[in-house]
Amino acid sequence: MDLVIIGAGGFGREVLDVARDSAASSCSEDLRLRFRGFVDDGSPDLQRLERIGADYLGSSTELARLRGAAYVVGVGNPKVRAQLAARADEAGLIATTLVHPSATIGADVTLGPGTVIAAGVRITTNVRIGRHVHLNLNATVGHDAVLEDFATVNPLAAISGDVVLKQGATIGTTACVNQGLCVGSEAVVGAGAAVVKNVEPATTVVGVPARALGQR
Template identity: 30%
Template sequence: MMEKGRTIIVGAGGFGRELISWANDAHVAGRVPPLAGLIDDDSAAMNGFAYSVGLLGSIADFVPQSRDQLLMAIGTPRIKDRVAALLGARGGRFTTLIHPTAVVAGSAILGYGVILCPLSLVSADVHVGELVSVNVLTSIGHDVSVGRYSTLSAHVDLTGGVRVEEAVMIGTGAKLLPRVKVGAGATIGAGSVVYRSVPAGRSVFAAPAKTLRQAQPPEIAAR
């Protein structure tokens, strides 16, 4: 029997508003408690939108109740990390949301706070770390690992054996070819086709993906 309580979405941007529907679907399927609302530091975040739930208050001031189950709706990994630490220090618990239409292999391992949106796929022997977001129609192939706090946008394809370290942002429609490794804190631009490993902290874009030019330190640029 599902523990009584309430579900609260952390972040009221576009992804947070999408999660209203996905959380309601998961509640009907008996996977999460009923949705109570959202929290966000922008008090006007829900202005102009008509939903059955609204803002409960700010992230900065929110104190979780003992049975609250939190859903992380923040996409930027570094902010996701900071907010998770803030709420965790107050006793907040992030729950995993698996939409009823998502497909998860029995051999896959999911960390806490993972979000699997509609029609996403997690294949055989995959490991998905804590607080990873997997948006709609995204596919994670066999033997892939995705590090904590990472965000996979819609229509992303991680093919077999890919290694994504923590806090990686992958844009819409990106494709990572087999056994590619992506270092911590890297960014993969929308529509990129990545066929070679990406160092930590780098940003790549286009098809095939190219590394963005890095700015020179002031002392070098001045020479």
């Protein structure tokens, strides 16, 4: 099956590395995705794409001609990711899941379609991960956690056991969320923050311990 990555920015190109490494480690031709190219509504750096052997297929208006291809969205912003995923689904593309071969996933873990698990990620046991979730480099997710659709966990962030990340929540680089807490929908935890109490929806928290910066 052909693979299309929506978003040709920095993270989108990192997602291509995940896809290629996953394909290289697969023993079965049936499990390999053939990378077709990038779709991007902006102005991607074509020289960078050329250096990594990637084609630019055009904007999201071209999705209809790619009907039947697998896709993931390599865009960090959860709202934009949700919009692009909706367009791809409507155009007849099929969301797939990419897991880097260096990631470790424990027993009783579910991964929703469109989810991307980057290199070095550690997921333990009884974890529920929704649709189009991003777990970036070396992030960790503890036991019994729930990450709802379009949640984003940035590099080196630590999600403790029994944590719930609501839809579209974003956890910044090297941030940590203590056990049993809930980060509300569309909330943002700043880089390096230590979350020691629940985070309200659409709220940005920063610092150690994390305190509310404001609501969006």
